[in-house]
Amino acid sequence: MNRGRFITFEGNDGSGKTTISQRVYETLRARGISVIYTREPGGIAIAEQIRTIILDPRNTEMDARTEALLYAASRRQHLVEKVLPALENGTHVICDRFIDSSLAYQGNGRQIGMEEVYAMNLFATQGLLPDLTLFLDVGLEESMKRMEGRGAKDRLDQESAAFHQRVREGYDQVKALYPQRVHVIDAHGSIEEVTDACLDEIERVIAEDA
Secondary structure (H helix, E strand, O other): OOOOOEEEEEOOOOOOHHHHHHHHHHHHHHOOOOEEEEEOOOOOHHHHHHHHHHHOOOOOOOOHHHHHHHHHHHHHHHHHHHHHHHHHOOOEEEEEOOHHHHHHHHHHHOOOOHHHHHHHHHHHHOOOOOOEEEEEEOOHHHHHHHHHOOOOOOOOOOOOHHHHHHHHHHHHHHHHHOOOOEEEEEOOOOHHHHHHHHHHHHHHHHHOOO
16 A cells, blocks of 8 residues: 655645645545545544634733744644544545644744754644645735735734744745755736646655556
């Protein structure tokens, strides 16, 4: 039995990655492909509880390193409880965010340092990286506009435009570090166009095991 492929979606808030990743999952499942969908932070009970703490807009006192450590703790539990068992069983995993989010948001957005954030996540993941990462690319102005239109905002949504610009710059560094793994998808098109572009990349990776 071949190991499942670990496929992650990344992007600034407002990039549409949650909508697109769910549509991709539903399409793959409809085609009879063994696949599960999950998200970070969250995906399993303990990690969802940590998610609530991280994103609660009332937690304004949270220190940047505390935030980064909570993400890493959530990631560890999510991996051992859900992601790794699925991959070992030959099931593909579609995940909304993973370690690249921590590098961009906490490493660069919070200005902790990407190397420091990577080190704490290396401990949490034991070096596991995705087989494929799809970065949904949309301009900062457009992403901020989309966030304004989606109602209630969590703690990170409420951050300044300067913070979200640093996040975008952090992602630029991630793309430069992992050019073979991270594929940029233009997310300015229709939902159908962006979904199809993502499916093309995923099917290429899955086909390598055929």
